[in-house]
Amino acid sequence: MSEQLLVQSPATVANVAAGFDIMGFALNNPFDEIIVRKTKEKGVRIFNETGTFPSMPLEPQNNTCGIALQTYLAHVKPDCGFDLIFKTKIKPGSGIGSSAASAVAGVFGANQLLGEPLKRKDLLRFCMEGERVASGVAHADNVGPALLGGFILVRSYNPLDVVKIDTPECLCAAIVHPQIEVRTEDARAILRKEVLLKDAIQQWGNTAGLIAGLMKNDIGLIGRSLNDVIIEPIRSILIPGFKEVKEAALNAGALGCSISGSGPSIFTLNDSIETAEKVAEAMKSTFEAIGIPTFSYVSKINNEGVKAFHID
DSSP: OOSEEEEEEEEEEESTTTOTTTEEEEEEEEEEEEEEEEESSOEEEEEEOOSSOTTOOOSGGGSHHHHHHHHHHHHHOOSSEEEEEEEEOOOTTSSSOHHHHHHHHHHHHHHHHTTOSSOGGGGHHHHHHHHHHHHSSOOOTTHHHHHHOSEEEEEEETTEEEEEEOOOTTOEEEEEEESOOOOHHHHHHTSOSOOOHHHHHHHHHHHHHHHHHHHHTOHHHHHHHOOOSSSHHHHGGGSTTHHHHHHHHHHTTOSEEEEOTTSSOEEEEESSHHHHHHHHHHHHHHHHHTTOOEEEEEEEBOSSOSEEEEOO
């Protein structure tokens, strides 16, 4: 059996408008690439060969991938250790699941090299510990889709109950990442601790509507349900030009538009790749008109999630 794997772990969109901390889906790109190597010496070592993120913490207890893997190893107690060699990294602070991708890659790769003592879904609780390092909260709406693929619903955190939801084959995402930074901790800190009942009722309706639209292949219902009346109005103040970018996306044909995770990336869902490409360009042009450069991605929903390749 190979002693090392190249693991690809996908970017993800969390919250998906009305589904704060309970919904997310996986993208085909971008993704983390991490070599996970079994070592004779116990413990976890981290190496950064990305060439792009020199400030990446290499202490396992400060790294989302490292702490998630340490938590997993404390459970399975193998007679070995692991090296984690980062080759490609989703930009931290982008709002598309950078910390989740790393956490999932490390735990999944180690579990594969150990002969899969745990099933894929059982790895989720260890991956969530990486999110605790990143944001102070062990949420599952990024690590869930990164690990399992597709669109997921976190029905409950205690006990943990994650459900994978079928999605229409045509559904595509457009993501625009403005080159500004929004720290996850800051984006959570500004949220209100209480909400009005009328807003909660509207949010519950949109959450249920989105799930129903996905399961019924009802594109119109999906679009009507991509409406966040609680989180987006507050977090959008951290993203210059958000209102104009959202308007441009909808005018270009997007089914709906909202903030990806804690931001600053903005996502849309669309009924075709062609529409998604038009929408991405419209959002990108709107940001650049106010002097903010961007990266953009267009992707179908990634139903596979994290995957590994044997290497010599």
